[in-house]
Amino acid sequence: MKKKKLLFLGLFFLLTLCAVAQTKVSGLVLDETDQPLPFANVYFKNSSEGVITDENGKFYLESKNTYSAIVVSFVGFSANEIPLEKTATYDLRIVLKEAQELKEVVLYSGKTSKKNNPAIDILRKIWERRRQNGLNMFDQYQYDKYEKLEFDMNNIDSAFMESKIFRGMEFIFKHVDTSTVTGKSYLPIFINESLSEVYGDNTTNSEKEILQANKNSGFSDNQQVIAFVKDLYAEYDIYNNYLKFFDKDFVSPLSRTGINVYSYVLADSTYIEDKWCYNIVFYPRRKGELTFKGNFWVNDTTYAIKKISMAASKGANINWVKDMYIEQEFEVLNDSVFLLTRDHLMTDFALRKKDESKGVYGKRTTLFRNYVFDEKKPDDFYKKEVNYYNEEVHNRSDEYWADNRFESLNKDERAVYKMLDTLKTVPKFKRMYTLVATLGSGYYQMGNFDYGPIFSSFGYNDIEGVRLRAGGRTYFSQNDKWRLEGYTAYGFKDNQFKYGISGKWMVEPKKRVIIGGGNRRDIEQIGVSLTASPDVLGRSFASSSLFASGDNSKLTSINYTNFFAEIEPLKNVVFRTSFSYKTLKSASPTFSLDYYVDPNNPALGVESSLQQYEYNFLIDYTPGRRTIGYGVERSDVDDNDYPRIYLNFTQGIEGIFNSDFDYQKLQVYYKQPILIGGFGRFFSTLEAGKIFGAVPLGLMGVIPGNQSYFIIDNTYNLMNYYEFVADEYVSLHLEHNFNGRIFARIPLLRDLNLREIVGIKGVYGTVSDRNRRINASTIEYRAPEDIYWEYHAGVGNIFKVFRIDFAWRGSYLNLPDANRFTVKGVFGFHF
Structure with missing residues (x-):
């Protein structure tokens, strides 16, 4: 947003x-040495209409009334009355002289005293x-x-x-x-x-x-x-x-x-x-x-x-x-x-x-x-x-x-x-407006159809090679009660088409009763988020390998179908229930999701693909959230400005549509941004979860690593994909942005308007013995039982658009291929 x-x-x-x-006046206020006087008082004579000069002694003053003079004053200087001969008088040069007789007046210059100051007594x-x-x-x-x-x-x-x-x-x-x-x-x-x-x-x-x-x-x-x-x-x-x-x-x-x-x-x-x-x-x-x-x-x-x-x-x-x-x-x-x-x-x-x-x-x-x-x-x-x-x-x-x-x-x-x-009827303006609107929304509007997102048109990964994607959505207005969306993609290395399609319909607007469903067949990078998204067309990191490091072949082919219904009975409280069916299999010859058919008798063989039916119920509470639009889809005014509590329960049911496993999964997500007056903004994110039952790698909790060169929320900067897995876990991320409060006190850095960021994140998790026994994949399970943690320090607002973070690994330093230090960045527009 x-x-x-x-x-x-x-x-x-x-x-x-x-x-x-009726009266306009501007100018510059100086002392007798021709030095500008910042924060001098300038007002129309016999009125309370006035301004304060800026840091360079400049001012502009305007009124709907007619005045014949202005008065310029500053404590420690004699006031100067300037007659105005015209209704518009610009570029005045006004010199204030130091007062000769101060008597009981206290002279303030620069930082004023906190003691014996009548202004502070009034304050x-x-x-x-x-x-x-x-x-x-x-x-x-x-x-x-x-x-x-x-x-x-x-x-x-x-x-x-x-x-x-x-x-x-x-x-x-x-x-x-x-x-x-x-x-x-x-x-x-x-x-x-x-x-x-x-x-x-x-x-x-x-x-x-x-x-x-x-x-x-x-x-x-x-x-x-x-x-x-x-x-x-x-x-x-x-x-x-x-x-x-x-x-x-x-x-x-x-x-x-x-x-x-x-x-x-x-x-x-x-x-x-x-x-x-x-x-x-x-x-x-x-x-x-x-x-x-x-x-x-x-x-x-x-x-x-x-x-x-x-x-x-x-x-x-x-x-x-x-x-x-x-x-x-x-x-x-x-x-x-x-x-x-x-x-x-x-x-x-x-x-x-x-x-x-x-x-x-x-x-x-x-x-x-x-x-x-x-x-x-x-x-x-x-x-x-x-x-x-x-x-x-x-x-x-x-x-x-x-x-x-x-x-x-x-x-x-x-x-x-x-x-x-x-x-708006001028063709040139319409073209300019369309260009900026397209860059802002990511979609190019063609009548009642939006083509996009345009920024997802090109991708690359080890399995698909170069990947091209085309898609779009219906769009009649911001308040559409229904919406269809879809895409198709093609990989030039695996020579396969992928697709996704979904639809939503708001059947009752006042309580936002919405039903929908869809299907996606694509290649996906599992393990980039602890808390799963219910969106059938959710973002996949598989096409981002162009900007990634290390081994990026651990990709999964997924066929995912979902139907859901949700209601918002109270403002910013959403209940959602859904039914889904998915098949998972490895997309790479060097990576497998294999599991033993019978963990107690490995001789019975392994399965390389997974079929799973799930029932899901979630509660999403976002107090203070402000949104745009009244249709089936809404946008956040500011997605970093409100807390979020997300509770998710998933029931896997064996037997329905040949579903393979019976299990339960609980997930909790809590994010709290806090503006600390004068000291910047603090973010805390807590995620916890537990899986009850025996499940293979495709259904396990994978601790989200980050092999890209960029900062990605809720991932671990020095962790590789599938480095840690867990069937119960607690993850905590803490970060504070000082908004330049420290750098502002350092003379050489002050004028650069840089902003300092510090943070620490850690995760604890375990894997049950029965989940270890069922695993036959190419991934050897490692749980962060001794707490994996890392910390980072960064500098933001570089050239106003770039942030760079330096991150250090705090534990599990002796693992093979362990990353001990990394540098990551991100572009963004922030006030």
């Missing part, structure tokens, strides 16, 4: 190739009262919410507009405007609006949002794009210690740990709407950390925030984001309750962080109104719908929107709806 997100961001970059403000009072402000003051609450998401191309200039790529699409540049935050020109290319009713109960920690209307321009049939845009802007509470953006934990300036990473300055105080408020400026103490710079206004009695503006530090270790700006405004209710009324977030996405680089603005503006408190709802009101989809919500009339929007669209926003509808 991460890769899809960045590829859809690439869509907007590809597109970049393919109410008017401590905010900590004391933060759970007693806003919605936390009431047992229940409800309000109406309007959200507007917009993507805009930026840094539009004449050379850009005259590019050959835009021939035939010049009409789009009629809508170029100027940003209220950065002063750069931009062109709206995407807009999404939604209206919701939000209900919450603080006594049960429950919240429910009911979507009333949704409308977007340009990509109404592409839920991947819409979900990507919305996922960029997860909900956050400014009072929390950490604010999550782009899978990163930024330290909030109101955090209890903020004094360790921020410098704070009490810069001003004044009345705002009859409330006396203090203005506190904050900025990072060090470069390279996930922090902000900005200022906030806080009331002197409730210590509730009245207004906050902040921008991500330029040195923050985050990819593809050049700037991020946040602004929140609160209104006062009944003299003491401060309620959020406006939340604005703007992100400048770019491949490079240089000022002149072109990119895309992503903007979210959320408005809140009609607050109601202490109206209790029935207990079942907050029960989450499993698969609720109301088509009417996405087809509201223009009249409905005109009557219900919280604020009117400006001329550019109104025009973007028409502009995108027109643009």
Whole structure:
């Protein structure tokens, strides 16, 4: 899903190739030695509208109101008032002089003191009262919410507009405007609006949002794009210690740990709407950390925030984001309750962080109104719908929107709806869009048929040699209630055709009752996963040997048929039952799955193929999982952002369709990602299983090795295929990504934005005597009874797209062909 997100961001970059403000001002603030003054306060005279200069002393300020002067100030310097003779004044050069008489003013420069600092005294009072402000003051609450998401191309200039790529699409540049935050020109290319009713109960920690209307321009049939845009802007509470953006934990300036990473300055105080408020400026103490710079206004009695503006530090270790700006405004209710009324977030996405680089603005503006408190709802009101989809919500009339929007669209926003509808009729744009959509999804759409996955078209292994594959699926919309999928493949060395076909049908949408089945005949690498996938067309590593090392001939020919039914009675709780039949035999003359017909009498001979009928029942619980679409297939918004508990029971039944063995298998899988505020992300994965009964190699638990040159989740980097087998096992993987927190404190490494990763993994397992006796294969059973373990350390974010791991084997060092050390890498797109 991460890769899809960045590829859809690439869509907007590809597109970049393919109410008017009354006062605008920009400039540079310097001291008397011509050194830039970062984090200086710039505001319109007699107002609370202002900004903080960036690390280079630059600023841009804009207002819908008309002002005649700005005031520039910084603690330890005399304030400077600059008259504005025009409504648009750019490239000012403002010099601040050091104050001659400081009296009781404390001079702060660089890292401010944590002692005798009035700003930190105020901050401590905010900590004391933060759970007693806003919605936390009431047992229940409800309000109406309007959200507007917009993507805009930026840094539009004449050379850009005259590019050959835009021939035939010049009409789009009629809508170029100027940003209220950065002063750069931009062109709206995407807009999404939604209206919701939000209900919450603080006594049960429950919240429910009911979507009333949704409308977007340009990509109404592409839920991947819409979900990507919305996922960029997860909900956050400014009072929390950490604010999550782009899978990163930024330290909030109101955090209890903020004094360790921020410098704070009490810069001003004044009345705002009859409330006396203090203005506190904050900025990072060090470069390279996930922090902000900005200022906030806080009331002197409730210590509730009245207004906050902040921008991500330029040195923050985050990819593809050049700037991020946040602004929140609160209104006062009944003299003491401060309620959020406006939340604005703007992100400048770019491949490079240089000022002149072109990119895309992503903007979210959320408005809140009609607050109601202490109206209790029935207990079942907050029960989450499993698969609720109301088509009417996405087809509201223009009249409905005109009557219900919280604020009117400006001329550019109104025009973007028409502009995108027109643009989609331009053949050149359609070709560009198709190209990027194909790279993002892996499928090329031809009417109601998708060809792909295109990245599986070519493969290689020791048995098949060069392997070509062609396949596809039906696709009418993101919300299809049924889907057929299939493929065929051919190996030029074994001269054999392979195929797979499957179908699914959602017979009851509300509880997601789905039935399906399929058949696959192919060559497969068994032993690449401890926990089996029920997908009849699941991925096979057999065709990946082009990028593998060592002996890759231990492949299996499989004929697998499966029928299943599943239901999701509760949100993110899936029950599935299935019946399957499979035959297994070796695909290689140097590898066998042989077993003794009678282990107590080997003279009766061996069998080289296996026929097995199985009944399977599983429970899949994924709390917090967010998905895209309401059809028979859904995509995860972020597959690394929620825990997963997977329980699987398999019953092998002897005799049905000449099935060979009777046994039971239990499997448990548990994965837990944890964002550790300010210290990165920790992953833990536990797998355990046990087989009851005598089974041959084809049905045993094979500890998953990794003979490729790449990092593969839930495998062991220094283990070969079939090196260890077990009929009972416990496997544990632990990994922590510090997200650059350590490297950020090393001067020579800080600017590279590298990220450090460490991990350890181990497995314990045994093999019963009767399973050893039945084995007649070419594999001599070895169980990790003394615990196999390995550890690794890696560096991520190399050139923003590559990670390299160094792994060491910790046990079983003296085995023949034991790998003691390896280097593996992986490409990926991460913020």
